[in-house]
Amino acid sequence: TVATSTDRRSSMSNEQELLCIFGTGDLGRSLGQRLLQTGYRVVYGSRRPHSCGPLPERAQVMSHAAAAQSANLVFICIHRENYDFLETLAPELKGKVLVDVSNNVEKNLYPEANAEYLQRLIPGAHVVKAFNTLSAWALQNGPSDANRQVYLCGNNAEAKQAVSVVATKLGFTVLDRGSVSAAKELEDFPLQLFPEWRLPLRLAVGLTAFFFFYLLIRDIISVYIKEKKDISFRIMVSLANKVFPIVSLIMLSLCYLPGVIAAFLQLYRGTKYKRFPDWLDRWMLCRKQLGLLALGFAFLHVLYTLIIPIRYYVRFRLSAITVRENRTPEFDTTMAWRTDSYYSVGILGFGLYLLLGITSLPSVSNALSWREFSFIQSKLGHVTLFFCTFHTYLYGWDKFLRASSYKWYTPPGYMLCLVLPSVVLVLKLLLLLPCVDRSLTRIRQGWERTNPDDDSRKSLLT
């Protein structure tokens, strides 16, 4: 068992703990500097103790065997390819805590995690994986924003406790991830670059590109061909302000569509225990990212709309109309109701949308109970979808009746983008009908259509 030397030494507050570091490269040096600053004594193990390059000033250097004998905790800061030479030190490392801080440059380079490999090589030692999610700069300078947490894993609880003590002394928060079989996950974490955002981002880029070219051809190129008028300056704001809301509304409905599909699937199968198809599972897992991207596009749409009155083009056109008319036209009350309503509904929809975004923040969603989170993301979420769709219908109003909206027999952009949200809202309304809702709730509480015996057991089981 690991000697509780950390505790004994700490309680004798005048004597500093001695820690050992194998490896005098980049990471080893940064770690050593930080440990010395915090008040530990550090001894390095090196093959060439007398000529191993610059090390932090107050650290000692010895051979590996000697260094390992003098301390109870050894940081292994060498490449995985060189772990095998550590086998020769197995006698000296017996009963010590080995802290594996290594990272690989790529995922799945090896079948086994580095920490599991090390534990297999030296079964007498207690391997703890820690500190690998930090960069060398963070180790050297202490915690900062993306680097306050240190994830640990290992088989022996006392070894993990000893490493925790060092980590908290360095100012980090420690999260225990379990046994050494969790090491693979810890080694993969620093290599990932937004894995769950890839699909939604590609989708957003694809939709943006599609609608950009669709509207470019319809609005600008067709005018150029038919009327020989160059209105290409309208790309920067007018066209952008059509593409962004269209993509936003489509992505928002893609965020709520899988839930509706899943509900119908459960109703059709009569049970909740059959697994969903893979594509539906993957879709359900990236709903949050779809929603947040849609919120980003909606935010850009709001800003582009609000700068309309300061655009040169708009002011020019308005004053040209005033000059030309030179008399007060009749005040169209329906137009006033329509435009005011559509702005008002749009603002309320965006406000609810922001609320959904705020409750997606990690700290806020952790403070909510499951019932509260579901109320906001599901109920208020569908209300948001409804407001935004209604906003678009009011914008369209009766444009679909006019022939001039259809250039070259293609529908306007806003009509294309209304298809998906309308489908989602209609299906959701169907799910809210009392008879359908009752069946679905029963299925979700565990009832299965094909097995009538379950009802009698319900009183015994949860």
Add this chain to the structure above:
Amino acid sequence: TVATSTDRRSSMSNEQELLCIFGTGDLGRSLGQRLLQTGYRVVYGSRRPHSCGPLPERAQVMSHAAAAQSANLVFICIHRENYDFLETLAPELKGKVLVDVSNNVEKNLYPEANAEYLQRLIPGAHVVKAFNTLSAWALQNGPSDANRQVYLCGNNAEAKQAVSVVATKLGFTVLDRGSVSAAKELEDFPLQLFPEWRLPLRLAVGLTAFFFFYLLIRDIISVYIKEKKDISFRIMVSLANKVFPIVSLIMLSLCYLPGVIAAFLQLYRGTKYKRFPDWLDRWMLCRKQLGLLALGFAFLHVLYTLIIPIRYYVRFRLSAITVRENRTPEFDTTMAWRTDSYYSVGILGFGLYLLLGITSLPSVSNALSWREFSFIQSKLGHVTLFFCTFHTYLYGWDKFLRASSYKWYTPPGYMLCLVLPSVVLVLKLLLLLPCVDRSLTRIRQGWERTNPDDDSRKSLLT
């Protein structure tokens, strides 16, 4: 004592831990599936081992007694109403860890928490309440946003440690809430739906409804009656843009009023140790919710103001004025100063308001010390209230002097909404006077007017 089997088994990395689940219903099945995925072996205890419905594939099923004997940790996934049958298994469950994951459908259905009842029934076992704040979906699919934390409570530290190990292996973060007497709180948590927001929300809805009808009658119905002109389209934006800022300012002052009342109460009584009246305590506890709702209304007010220039009604009216006048009127510098100042002050007030909102986020407020948090929420908070009130006074300017503002002898909406914030600011200014401030600080540091002996003891006591 609980055998540290978790540790021994984990260190022999090829042998998987065996866990037992009582209950083959919804929750039991989801939990079993997740445990099997994570690498545990699972055995179910059931009354009818041979015909108990679909279970996860690789799980075994036995009688309750046999299942309990084979594992050290037993998840109790059965209804509370059936806990009594577990008493018959007390010999087999002696020394085991029983994990109570139950929830009730309503608060206060029973006088005692489920976990306390279970511990009373089987005193030889170690009951740990855990996992009950997660939905079955979260248990099955692993942690996600609102479900990353598992709250534990129980009397025996080693039993809680064993459950922690399982929870972290499943990917959750564990928070220990103390002994089994905390179980009631854990069982109530998933049932709540924004309890501390109820009162502020009702207040906001009430104020909104009141001012909506007040302004509807004053602005629209009165015009219809007097001038037979239908300006009802103004409801959607113009009226909304008066109701929202009024409600926002009133709620912001209701957020700071209890603090001022409490201070005067302490000055009057000459001590800080008498408890506040219940209504004041409840009011002080929902100040954060009042403030955040007020911020939401202020945000809507900002958006409604920014779309003013793209409204059809506004453009129509502006171009009608230009056409009608057809000459340049005199430039009114006072008007320019007034409107620019009132927008500028409004923007700065809203900016500060947003800062208050951001520091209310859980992660940000946890990173601040008490002194920093108080500086922002109290000092900057009163500055925000001042800016927003000044903004409203500048908006009003000299309207109160004109007879036309008073329709049917009622004051304009903005005058009604200025009463409360002005009262709060005046009282706060009184509290800042040096003599008053000195007394209050002394009282808050523990001095009491009625007991002159305390001064001599101050050097000994904190």
Add this chain to the structure above:
Amino acid sequence: TVATSTDRRSSMSNEQELLCIFGTGDLGRSLGQRLLQTGYRVVYGSRRPHSCGPLPERAQVMSHAAAAQSANLVFICIHRENYDFLETLAPELKGKVLVDVSNNVEKNLYPEANAEYLQRLIPGAHVVKAFNTLSAWALQNGPSDANRQVYLCGNNAEAKQAVSVVATKLGFTVLDRGSVSAAKELEDFPLQLFPEWRLPLRLAVGLTAFFFFYLLIRDIISVYIKEKKDISFRIMVSLANKVFPIVSLIMLSLCYLPGVIAAFLQLYRGTKYKRFPDWLDRWMLCRKQLGLLALGFAFLHVLYTLIIPIRYYVRFRLSAITVRENRTPEFDTTMAWRTDSYYSVGILGFGLYLLLGITSLPSVSNALSWREFSFIQSKLGHVTLFFCTFHTYLYGWDKFLRASSYKWYTPPGYMLCLVLPSVVLVLKLLLLLPCVDRSLTRIRQGWERTNPDDDSRKSLLT
């Protein structure tokens, strides 16, 4: 060793734990009230047990010695100046847990932390520093936003565990900061008021003041002197809307300049192991605060820009132009392209800027890996700087060619503010050139120009 009385007593759920408090002042009374509410029994130690002022109702009072003997855990709520009298109680306090909750009124009043002093006075007891970051109100009323975490430190692990149990029962989350040598940091924490924001705030105020007076003289005072026209009303919005974006852009470039300087320093020295100069280190540590302040100013700039069309001055001027002209001028397509582009680029820049701000929130940055955080803050950060700079160049366009821009031979404000960001972007472009980038990456991975032997050792070391 500390008896595990907490565990034994808690498991006998009907018997409440007895805790002792030394000190019957403000903090002692609040703490006692809270402990009684939570279910503990409380006994106070006081010099004058029979006449010591109002205490919570159900608490007992005894002499210090008697109180200390009856409980295992003693809260020390007395001033540090009176710790010496506790020495006389050393025999009764042997083996007990002493919880030091004291705070000083100023930093560095004493060379030693209060907890270390106490431990030195009574070496037989186990001193744990805890609860000192909470205000008395928080202790009395339980956790709220800025007060949910309790930091602990102490030498003995079982003593800290006993205090943790009490803290979690009171509803707090406990973070262990290590041995008693961390007490100084815990005692300093409540006294700080935004230490890392001081320098950026002073810088922001300085820049704002400088540009305010610079533009006041150029735009308003010069017009008054030359044309005798009073346009001072323009201070509130027009002038503010020039000062804020200028300060924002300068501070954003100051946020990215140290990284560029550091890179060139490393290239020049040929190694990453020489420490940076102190001023550069301090600058690098407040980059986040510089960026967040710049975001605040950019947000105000956006709001000030969006209210332009509802300003009386702007409407007056626009309708005056329309009236005066009374004919449609020629439509300037270049002007349309330019203004639309510059709004569009500005909006996209602000959107990215908000994304940077959101990822600075503690909970979001903790959820990102180092690679993800660096991608957003560094790569997307430089893209943001580029967009905002391009936005300002488009705004300037060809103004620099006109003589009227230079009043009294001084350049317009926007030209002054373009210097720094252009320098940063050019230097960053230089760093992206393949040859330079390759050298820098090699240096950052540990290579050093002056020591050619290191290459051969690279296979052994990390």
